[in-house]
Amino acid sequence: MLKFLLKRLGIALLVAITVSTITFSLIYLSGDPAVALAGEAATTEEIEVVRTAYGYDRPIIVQYFDWLGRALTGDLGRSHYLKSDISEVIFSRLPNTLILAGCAIVFALSLAIPLGVAAAVRPNSLIDRIALTVAVIGQALPSFWFALILVFVLGIQYRLLPITGTASWMNFIMPSVALGYYVTPGVMRLTRAGMLEVLSSDYIRTAKAKGMRPMAVLFKHALRNAIIPVVSLAAVQFGFMLGGSIVIETIFAINGLGFLAWETIQRADLPMMQAIVLVFSIFYIIITFLADLLNAFLDPRIRVA
Amino acid sequence: MAQLRRRVLGHYGILIGGSVLLAIILMAIFAPLLTPYDPIMDQNLADKLKPPFWHDSPKYDPDHVLGTDMQGRDYLTRLLWGARISLLIGFSAMLISGVIGTALGVAAGYFGGKVDMVVTFIVTTRLSMPVVLVALAVVSLIGSSLWIVIWVLGLLIWDRFAVVMRSTTLQVRNLDYVAAAQACGCSTFHIILKEIMPNVVNHLIVVATLEMAHAILLEAALSFLGLGVQPPTPSWGLMISEAKGMMFFDAWLIGIPGAALFALILSINLLGDGVRDVTAPEGRN
Amino acid sequence: MSDTILEVRDLVIDIPVAAGMLHPVQSISFEVKRGETLCIVGESGCGKSLTSLAIMDLLPKAAIRTASALKLDGEDLQTIGERRMSDIRGNKMSMIFQEPMTSLNPAYTIGNQLTEALRRHKKVSAAEARDRAIYLLEKVGITAAASRLTQYPHQLSGGLRQRVMIAMALMCGPEMIIADEPTTALDVTIQAQILHLLADLQDEFNMGMILITHDLGVVSRVANRVAVMYAGQVVETGTAKQVFENPTHPYTQGLLECIPIPGKTKRGSHLGSIPGIVPSLVGEIPGCHFADRCVHAFDACRSDRVELRDGFEPGHVYRCLQTPDQSAANLKKGAA
Numbered sequence: 001m002l003k004f005l006l007k008r009l010g011i012a013l014l015v016a017i018t019v020s021t022i023t024f025s026l027i028y029l030s031g032d033p034a035v036a037l038a039g040e041a042a043t044t045e046e047i048e049v050v051r052t053a054y055g056y057d058r059p060i061i062v063q064y065f066d067w068l069g070r071a072l073t074g075d076l077g078r079s080h081y082l083k084s085d086i087s088e089v090i091f092s093r094l095p096n097t098l099i100l101a102g103c104a105i106v107f108a109l110s111l112a113i114p115l116g117v118a119a120a121v122r123p124n125s126l127i128d129r130i131a132l133t134v135a136v137i138g139q140a141l142p143s144f145w146f147a148l149i150l151v152f153v154l155g156i157q158y159r160l161l162p163i164t165g166t167a168s169w170m171n172f173i174m175p176s177v178a179l180g181y182y183v184t185p186g187v188m189r190l191t192r193a194g195m196l197e198v199l200s201s202d203y204i205r206t207a208k209a210k211g212m213r214p215m216a217v218l219f220k221h222a223l224r225n226a227i228i229p230v231v232s233l234a235a236v237q238f239g240f241m242l243g244g245s246i247v248i249e250t251i252f253a254i255n256g257l258g259f260l261a262w263e264t265i266q267r268a269d270l271p272m273m274q275a276i277v278l279v280f281s282i283f284y285i286i287i288t289f290l291a292d293l294l295n296a297f298l299d300p301r302i303r304v305a
Numbered sequence: 306m307a308q309l310r311r312r313v314l315g316h317y318g319i320l321i322g323g324s325v326l327l328a329i330i331l332m333a334i335f336a337p338l339l340t341p342y343d344p345i346m347d348q349n350l351a352d353k354l355k356p357p358f359w360h361d362s363p364k365y366d367p368d369h370v371l372g373t374d375m376q377g378r379d380y381l382t383r384l385l386w387g388a389r390i391s392l393l394i395g396f397s398a399m400l401i402s403g404v405i406g407t408a409l410g411v412a413a414g415y416f417g418g419k420v421d422m423v424v425t426f427i428v429t430t431r432l433s434m435p436v437v438l439v440a441l442a443v444v445s446l447i448g449s450s451l452w453i454v455i456w457v458l459g460l461l462i463w464d465r466f467a468v469v470m471r472s473t474t475l476q477v478r479n480l481d482y483v484a485a486a487q488a489c490g491c492s493t494f495h496i497i498l499k500e501i502m503p504n505v506v507n508h509l510i511v512v513a514t515l516e517m518a519h520a521i522l523l524e525a526a527l528s529f530l531g532l533g534v535q536p537p538t539p540s541w542g543l544m545i546s547e548a549k550g551m552m553f554f555d556a557w558l559i560g561i562p563g564a565a566l567f568a569l570i571l572s573i574n575l576l577g578d579g580v581r582d583v584t585a586p587e588g589r590n
Numbered sequence: 591m592s593d594t595i596l597e598v599r600d601l602v603i604d605i606p607v608a609a610g611m612l613h614p615v616q617s618i619s620f621e622v623k624r625g626e627t628l629c630i631v632g633e634s635g636c637g638k639s640l641t642s643l644a645i646m647d648l649l650p651k652a653a654i655r656t657a658s659a660l661k662l663d664g665e666d667l668q669t670i671g672e673r674r675m676s677d678i679r680g681n682k683m684s685m686i687f688q689e690p691m692t693s694l695n696p697a698y699t700i701g702n703q704l705t706e707a708l709r710r711h712k713k714v715s716a717a718e719a720r721d722r723a724i725y726l727l728e729k730v731g732i733t734a735a736a737s738r739l740t741q742y743p744h745q746l747s748g749g750l751r752q753r754v755m756i757a758m759a760l761m762c763g764p765e766m767i768i769a770d771e772p773t774t775a776l777d778v779t780i781q782a783q784i785l786h787l788l789a790d791l792q793d794e795f796n797m798g799m800i801l802i803t804h805d806l807g808v809v810s811r812v813a814n815r816v817a818v819m820y821a822g823q824v825v826e827t828g829t830a831k832q833v834f835e836n837p838t839h840p841y842t843q844g845l846l847e848c849i850p851i852p853g854k855t856k857r858g859s860h861l862g863s864i865p866g867i868v869p870s871l872v873g874e875i876p877g878c879h880f881a882d883r884c885v886h887a888f889d890a891c892r893s894d895r896v897e898l899r900d901g902f903e904p905g906h907v908y909r910c911l912q913t914p915d916q917s918a919a920n921l922k923k924g925a926a
Contacts, residue, residue: 011429018430026439030446136578140571142522144529145545145563152556202692208648209687210680210707210758224697236432243435247526261438262530265445273442281433288433300742301696 001303004296012289019281020071024064026277027270032056036268054271067274076275081267086275090257094279096166097256100249101241103172104180109234112184116191117223120199131192135185143244147178147251164253175252179244183237190233194226201225228298235291239284312583319583322575329569333388342379344386345537349377357557371561374544375551380558383539384565390540391521391569394455398520401459403513406466411505413467414474415497421471428467436461437526444532454533458520465519469512473505480504507584514577518570525566541566595766595798596622596645596683599659603640605652610872614640616822620815622766622798627789629809629830630802631845632819635868638802639688641819642768645800646685647675662766681711684759688771690752694743700754701739707761726757730787749780753787760791766798773808785812806845810834818842821868821879824898828906838901838917839908840884878911886912886920 027033034051035042042050051057055066070077076086111134119131154174155163162171198204199222207221245258253259257276264272296302313319332339356362357372357380366373371380413424440457447453477483478501486496525542527533534540536547541562548558603615615637622628630638644655647667660667662683667675679685687693695703704726705719714722720739727735730753743751752772759767769788773781789812792799801812809816813830818841826839837843844864866883869875877892878884884891891911898907901914910917 011426014426015430015433018426019433022430022434026442026446029443036446136571136574139574140518140567142525142542142563142566142570144526144542145559145566148545148549148552148559149563152552152559156553202687202689203695205648206687206693206755206758207695208676208679209646209685211676211678211710212680212706213676213710216710221695225695239432239435243437246437246441247530250530261441265441265532268445273445277434277438277442280435280438284433284435299697300699301744304742304745 001296004302005293008289008292012285016282016285019285020068020278021064023274023277023281024067027274028060030268033270037270071275071278076278077271079269079272081269082272086272089260089272090275090279093255093257093260095256096254097242097245097249097258100172100175100179100245100254100256100258101238103176104241105183105234105238106180107176108180108183108187108237111181112187113191113227113230115184116188117195117218119188119192120195120226121218123196128192131188135188138181138185141181143178143182144247144251146181147174147248150174150178151251166254171252171254175248175254178251179241179248182244183234183241186237187230187233190230191226194229195222198222198226224298228295231294231298232291235287235294238287242280242283309583313579316579316583318575319579322572322577322579325568325572326576329388329572330392332385333392336382336385336389339385340379340382342382344378344383344539347378347382351377353377354551354555356555357561360557372557374558375547380561383544384541384561387539387541387544387562388565388569390451390534390538391524391566394451394458394524394534395517395521395573397455398458398462398524399513399517401456402461402463402516402520403466403509405460406463407470407509409463410467410470410472411474411497411501414471415478415493415501417475424467424471428464431461431464436523440523440527441530441532444527449527449532449535451534451538454524454527458523462516462519462523465516466509466512469508470505473508474501477501477504507580511577511581511584514573514580518573518577521566521570521573593623594621595624595663596800597659597661598641598645599657601641601644601655601657601660603637603644603649604654604656605650606654607872613871613874614822615644618817618819618822618824620817620824620827622800622815624765624798625792625796626814627792627799627801627812628815628817629813630800630817630819631804631806631809633804633868636819637822638819639770642685642770642800642802645768646679646683647672648679648685677711680707680759680764681762682764683766683768684762684764686752686755686759686767686769686772689775690748690755691775693755694751696743699740699742700746704739704754704758704761707758711762722761723757726760727754729760729791730754730757731783732757749776749784752776752780752784756784756787756791760795763795764797766800767792768800768802770802771804772801774803774805781808788812818845821875822871823879823909825880825910826906826908827898828901828903828908832901832903832906836902836906836918837921838906838914839880839910840886840912840917840920841880842908843917843921878909886916 027036030036034047034054034056037054038047038050055063058066067077074087076090078084079086079089082089115127115131115134119128122128151163151174154160161174162168163174165171204217204222207217212221242258245256246261247258248254249256249258250262257279261276264276353373353375355364355366355369355373358365358370369379369381371384374380374383409424409427413421440461443457444453483496483500486500491499524533524540525545528540528542529546531546534543536543544562545559548555548562551558598621599619600617601615601619602617603613605612605614618637618641620628630641632638640649640653643649645660645667647655649655657668662678694700701720701723704723705716708714708719708722709716723739724735727738732738732750732753738746746754756772772788773784776784785808788799788801791797801808803809810830816826816828816830816833817824818826818833818839820841826833826837826842833842834846837846841864848863864883869879869882877894878887878896881887881891888911894911896909896911898909900906901908908917912920
């Protein structure tokens with residue numbers, strides 16, 4: 001198991017480095033980052049000032065390692081626009097995004113897994129068709145449109161929920177649903193397929209032959225095995241949610257990393273953009289690594305090889 | 306072959322999805338002929354914000370069946386032309402990502418070993434970077450236009466192609482007829498083309514449809530955020546974004562393009578699911 | 591406490607399929623007494639596994655089970671409901687399956703799966719359950735039992751897993767055990783060990799046992815009574831001695847001829863075989879199911895309903911239109 005984890009960790013690190021390289025190079029897409037930062041109306045002197053201030057006059061390799069080195073110590077540079085440390089800004093806005101993504105994934109799993117189990121227990125029944133319909137609709141619904149509909153119906157027409165800001169837990173309901181429902185179909189289908197397969201396996205027959213009660217058979221014996229691939233999928237989807245949070249946070253004016261990303265892009269605040277892409281990616285890498293860990297923990301065949 | 310045709314025709318998903326998709330494609334192709342208006346040029350502020358026919362309102366103008374937007378442009382026209390945008394972007398991005406992903410995936414599956422390791426690493430790296438964020442960043446830096454959006458999306462969403470093509474190639478690779486072809490000295494290219502591809506093509510079609518839908522959704526999201534197709538081009542995502550401010554009063558401005566997006570994505574998904582069902586019946590119960 | 595632990599009368603299993611109604615089991619009857627082993631013998635598809643699943647009420651949902659009597663220690667299994675049935679399973683009556691490699695849950699330790707079987711039915715502490723698990727693991731011949739408790743199924747070989755399955759079936763001290771081809775998936779050398787084990791355990795705990803198998807060698811070693819099944823029906827029943835020494839049904843005779851017996855079978859002589867294939871069990875079959883493959887068949891065999899009739903000795907019955915004398919004569923002829 002240790003070897004397995006170390007190997008995974010090694011790959012994660014390698015990916016992280018590659019991602020950081022790509023992220024770093026992003027700002028060169030526009031050509032000259034100093035020009036982009038200084039703005040369209042800048043004079044040549046102003047551009048040169050910006051260039052030296054941000055160190056864009058040094059060789060690229062030097063810039064990269066300097067940036068990387070400082071990033072590892074938590075210093076992600078300074079934002080031109082906000083006049084403050086990027087790290088501070090990012091980490092002050094991060095909790096909102098994490099809360100949003102967390103609630104979204106909880107919502108998605110609480111809907112998807114029971115539906116998937118119920119559909120597998122009674123294939124081709126009404127509940128199965130409902131589950132499949134939910135999946136099909138969920139996969140086709142654009143999240144931003146769904147969010148707007150929710151806002152319109154629950155927020156405006158019926159005034160049931162607040163539509164902007166993060167004042168209370170109620171503010172997170174609609175955004176979580178709008179962000180999470182997109183993940184529901186995939187998880188539901190995987191749970192259903194996994195359960196169908198597991199339920200027809202020999203060890204389930206053994207469990208029944210031992211006299212185990214239906215709930216125990218379903219949850220202790222069947223789901224425990226069927227859920228293993230779902231864990232990996234959920235982790236991947238959690239990562240997608242970090243990306244999807246951009247749209248949702250913007251609609252609901254939630255002051256998180258996604259909203260910050262959108263604002264940053266509007267302003268072409270390049271160092272901030274670099275930092276945000278880096279932070280999102282590192283988070284994703286960490287989450288998938290944790291998912292691998294959890295996977296190994298859940299499946300003794302990996303854990304105790 | 307006859308059995309396949311029977312299965313295709315008997316599958317509700319394929320029938321419904323296929324016919325809706327076909328209808329949308331036809332409407333997109335014949336958009337200029339279906340309405341007398343131009344989606345961009347025919348604007349008349351005096352005509353703005355007329356409601357659609359189901360609103361039962363005195364402001365309804367039968368010249369504009371689905372109403373007009375905030376610049377007096379006929380909504381139906383914009384809707385139809387928006388279909389062109391969505392379909393074009395979806396299809397092109399799917400093609401680009403399909404070529405990239407399939408090449409990577411088949412290579413990884415067929416050659417295995419180091420090639421597989423490298424491809425898997427590339428896929429993992431790509432998966433670690435959130436598509437929307439990277440697309441937004443790139444577009445903000447190099448400017449956005451229809452073709453930039455297509456290429457950016459195409460260069461980003463190839464991962465599922467790679468993963469699926471890799472696993473199906475792995476499965477097929479070890480089958481006897483591949484060994485037979487290798488034994489008779491056929492070139493690698495020939496083997497891949499003649500032995501492997503025909504057997505993974507059904508998976509390819511399924512992924513292609515799903516990724517086309519994915520690309521359409523992404524473009525809509527990008528346009529909604531203002532970094533996709535630029536106004537005054539009619540993109541459904543853009544139309545929803547423009548309508549956002551009017552939501553309190555004229556909700557149909559959001560409802561119609563959103564419903565159109567939903568219908569398009571749904572039909573493509575149904576079609577893809579249907580193809581999967583019909584070509585791999587053992588997978589279903 | 592009566593001698594008979596399991597009574598099965600006129601058990602019928604029907605399964606609706608696309609082509610019509612399948613009748614995999616058609617009115618079979620037998621009894622098992624405490625301390626006695628009944629071997630149900632037959633080839634693949636004759637319905638023996640379904641019979642055992644029917645007794646345990648573990649048939650697939652679509653299957654329809656009926657019987658004029660299905661009693662475990664006098665209790666009518668048909669009317670008791672699922673709750674009571676699940677109380678009985680693993681407790682008073684246990685089952686051992688054919689595929690040890692896949693019959694254990696890969697996510698839980700051996701210990702967990704063993705103790706779970708006991709604690710589901712009896713109020714015992716975790717420590718007591720653990721002790722019983724160790725006791726039974728040792729009984730089934732697994733060394734270092736305590737350390738096995740923390741191991742996972744994938745860490746054990748097939749033979750070991752089957753022993754664990756046996757131990758698991760015994761956790762609650764059942765009065766009746768059904769073993770469905772417990773050694774078929776194992777090496778021949780292990781087969782003998784497992785069979786001995788089962789026989790010893792049965793003696794020790796005075797359990798009734800049904801052993802399902804297609805291997806006549808196994809039958810000869812462990813059976814008290816034998817029921818030979820063919821195409822969903824019992825075609826011959828009797829004590830092991832009766833059936834082996836005086837096989838009266840042509841199918842049984844054919845089966846025994848197929849086995850080369852060291853010493854008896856002459857070198858170079860033909861090994862018996864039964865031509866033809868098992869009939870389809872969809873829809874009704876008039877007459878004897880074996881008629882198409884039987885060398886002694888005559889017209890009535892294909893049209894008349896064939897019931898069980900008495901052989902030479904009491905308790906020995908068979909399903910054929912021939913008289914016992916005719917059968918014996920056929921046997922002598924064939925053996926020559």
